Amino acid sequence: MTDMRTAAMDHLWLHFAQIPSTGPVLIERGDGCYVWDSDGKRYLDALAGLFVTEIGHGRSDLANAASKQAETMAYFPVWGMAHRPAAALAAKLAQLSPGDMDRVFFTSGGSEAVESAWKLARQYFLAKGEPDRMKVIGRETAYHGTTLGALSITSIPPIRAPFEPMLNQLVTHVSTTNQLHCDRCEGPCTLHAADEIETAILDQGPETVAAVFLEPVQNSGGCFTPMDGYWQRVREICDKYGVLLVSDEVICAFGRLGTWFGGQKFDYVPDMITFAKGVTSGYAPLGGVITRPHIADAFRANDDIVWHGITFGGHPVSCAVALANIEALEAEGIIDHVATNEGLFRAKLETLLDHPNIVEVRGTGYFYAIELMKDAANMVPFTADEAAELIGHLKPALLEMGLIARADGRGAPIIQYSPPLIAGEDEFDIIVDVSRAALDQSLAEMAG
Ligand SMILES: Cc1ncc(COP(=O)(O)O)c(C=O)c1O
Known part of the structure; x- marks a missing residue:
């Protein structure tokens, strides 16, 4: 050995x-x-x-991008100030993401991205004068990360069990789009899995629900793809009840599905996208949340501060690597x-x-x-x-x-x-x- x-x-x-x-x-x-x-x-x-x-x-081009950025300026935060790699990457992600998504909150990985999306949603609703909206809907068997907030959305019993007393009770889990084992539909699956989200929102009280967290294709359980019309129905339900739709694309973005983001594959625009992993192809750690304008508008309207930050979120070296990665994915x-x-x-x-x-x-x-x-x-x-x-x-x-x-x-x-x-x-x-x-x-x- x-x-x-x-x-x-x-x-x-x-x-x-x-x-x-x-x-x-x-x-x-x-x-x-x-x-x-x-x-x-x-x-x-x-x-x-x-x-x-x-x-x-x-890939030496990605390694070189890291080395060049580390020599120029290895570290600086994005707390109240900015640096070139984070600004350039945010602009690039705004360009690549679906619809009018235009602003990025950087983290150092996927669990932090999920936590951040939930916290942004919370502050968004406080800013809008809807303080009771804190709850979240997720799906059974789904994995959204391991930090205590993200783990509360994760729905894998053995991963949750040791920590159950520490998890919050603000999450309801609904059915996946597993069509092989669906026992609710006669013949091909209908949109029952989407409709369950509406039922959950109504059960919880729409005025208490902040967000729905879903992956474009659910990883855990084995690549559950959506039925035709699933995402459109979910979008419709979220709009009807004023609930934010968070597309957790920690796995599914940056080409994994043959598109930059899930929205281009399945034709929807979420309110937030959480991403990590493939943004740098792993040559440096990075994650984040991409938001639509109405999220930032609510903060701007009240001059609100984002009461959330992470030292290594938007690390300059990671952002430079992400830009090189995206450039290579495009050029090739x-x-x-x-x-x-x-x-x-x-x-x-x-x-x-x-x-x-x-x-x-x-x-x-x-x-x-x-x-x-x-x-x-x-x-x-x-x-x-x-x-x-x-x-x-x-x-x-x-x-x-x-x-x-x-x-x-x-x-x-x-x-x-x-x-x-x-x-x-x-x-x-x-x-x-x-x-x-x-x-x-x-x-x-x-x-x-
Ligand atoms: C959909 C999804 N969300 C969040 C996470 C958590 O990401 P990380 O391990 O970078 O914290 C993962 C990790 O696999 C994931 O697949």
Whole structure:
């Protein structure tokens, strides 16, 4: 074991993991869609790190942008003053985002972006003279981050459970757009999942509800895409009751769906977009909230101060990196590359549907999940114990076979793929071949 694997085992808290009793895999370098560990083994990074590395690994232009900015001015806050990288990036995001969205509050990551959107919503309604509007509607199984505010919106029981007493009670969770397991519609799914948001607003009292937080395509549970008309119906409901619509695009923006933002994919304009991850392709940490003019207008009308700030929000180096990342995504036509190739990616994944344990391929852009069942033809699910055992085998099997993908059991067992946006047919083939082999090996291990 290398010294650093020992150091990781002895000294590093791994996130969402047990205290390691062996040295964890140590990823040392990356190039394009691939990364290498400390033993020189190559992996296809079919998760873009953690839905992050849109432009791919090993880009010297992004590294140089960071270095140049660090030399010019490594750090200055955006507390009451501004600096060039933050101003330029805010203007660029205003240009790329849907509709009339025009102002950006920067954070250092996605959880902070969600917290910030909620706090901006709170102050917005105070400014408008509606002080009771604090509550939020989110969706079941959704992940919106881990800080206590964001975790209150997150709806994944094991992640919430240890902290339940510390979470606030201001959130109601409604159904996802999981159409495979919908038991409410006869035939194809109607817009019941959107209508449930209206019911929740009415149950809570419209005068108490501040915002609805939804992802364009819900990650947790496995890439739940919206039914046709879902976003339009949600927009209509939010407008009817004066509730802010927050599109949590920490994963779904910057090309992941083949568009800059979810609004361009599904034709809606939210009141706020939360973003992080892909904005810098991970070459530096950054997140934020993009808002429509009426949010800032409410603050301006009262000369209100934004009672919220984060030291590293809008870090100059991160903003310079984000500008370089967006420039590269534009210059190299990466968003179009996703839009052109998403059909091929899906078609390749759909070849897996002949497997007796793969029941569905779902997602869009470069963001897909396959769902696993005990007997796909007869829609017989794995029991909870079987699913946990299967995931327990799949995770190491995928890694052993050189594929970084997400085998997960929040809800039904799934494998999820979110490769760098530069991926093409070679990578799709590896994803399909290794997934099949890893699943077969895992099922054999379970049977044996
Ligand atoms: C939709 C969504 N919101 C928020 C977050 C939290 O982001 P972060 O991990 O940067 O705090 C995530 C993280 O995966 C996410 O997927």
